[in-house]
Amino acid sequence: MPLTHGTHPCFPRAPGDVKTHTSYLTFTTKKRQEIIDITDDVEACRAAAGITEGFVLVSAMHISASVFVNDHEPGLWQDILDWLDTRIAPWSPEDYRHNSGTGEDNAAAHLRSLTVGHEVMVPVTRGRLDFGPWQRVFYGEWDGKRAKRVVLKAMGV
């Protein structure tokens, strides 16, 4: 029998009920360690997905880099670089097993990635990144001067 729905038209909906969008950033830093504000790229991914409620995952695709949320303040960025190098994981290539036999000298960059983390999930509410007043998203390059990538993936409604 034919279906009737009163005032509710029956439109089949595409699999895009839940919308996703994926984009990638590539960085080739001039310095081996560098901190880069990527908040505008996160918002661009949200907008491209067309979501008003959901999440944007921002994740480094390398194991010697970080993604984190903190303050857009150059003094603090230098504090972070110094703190990683003096207190958390000194570069000292000769101190790490990873640096013998692999041809690598960047074990410290791996440990810095573990400490600061390699990804963040950004909440999206009412069509905006749902951040407090000072929160910004950063890419932390701990072993750069070569092309490295970040994946941004939005999912929501």
Added chain:
Amino acid sequence: MPLTHGTHPCFPRAPGDVKTHTSYLTFTTKKRQEIIDITDDVEACRAAAGITEGFVLVSAMHISASVFVNDHEPGLWQDILDWLDTRIAPWSPEDYRHNSGTGEDNAAAHLRSLTVGHEVMVPVTRGRLDFGPWQRVFYGEWDGKRAKRVVLKAMGV
């Protein structure tokens, strides 16, 4: 031509197929550093969203605070505060660039936020927070005595 579906009635479904719910917590701690169990608020957000499968993001909206999962044990909370202050990031305001020129003295709180992290994703399974027996969610205030917020965002089905 009219559509027929046998036993499957064709009901258009609202955008709420995937459900989301967002809530906010505000803390004004008496002490500058404090650890607060917010697990019940996470469950309240899940229940308000009405989801049985999905995630709840719990994210500090400030860059001098953390959200983390650990143990409801006051001795450990004091261990965490001591460890952050002696081993990870001593308060020592004069040691940080961030504290000169910005009028701030809380660079250490930023570094503690980077170390412990500012967010967690809590899995929801069969209508419950899918935690092991000892897991609880905490807000870690590293520079309080002023109103600060946490966003909770549930998304699922």
Added chain:
Amino acid sequence: MPLTHGTHPCFPRAPGDVKTHTSYLTFTTKKRQEIIDITDDVEACRAAAGITEGFVLVSAMHISASVFVNDHEPGLWQDILDWLDTRIAPWSPEDYRHNSGTGEDNAAAHLRSLTVGHEVMVPVTRGRLDFGPWQRVFYGEWDGKRAKRVVLKAMGV
């Protein structure tokens, strides 16, 4: 009145528009500290969910363990264990309040979990874990020799 949709058939869709799948891993390590590659289990969860776009949450269900993304390189794993023990959180049971009165001696394992984190969100794109060339997912056991669990939860389309 009967509904017509031209070339669009109106199929009601099950709540599985968004698909989720949850699985659990259990580890009983021989050594008290151990690092185990669980990437294949993450992919198995994605495949079981049947998602091509979305996320897989991988989360330790214990507060003395970690889940992290890094390098499949045994020298580095030993570097991580040494670094946690010498620089981040020495085992020294007598140094922690948590270890007096609770019958526990594992406060350091809690602090290591806080530093490295207990969960990761893995992006899924075009039916694959969207990782860079060296990224692998690991379970970090900081207080083992007993059964401990990890939850994997995929959600997407």
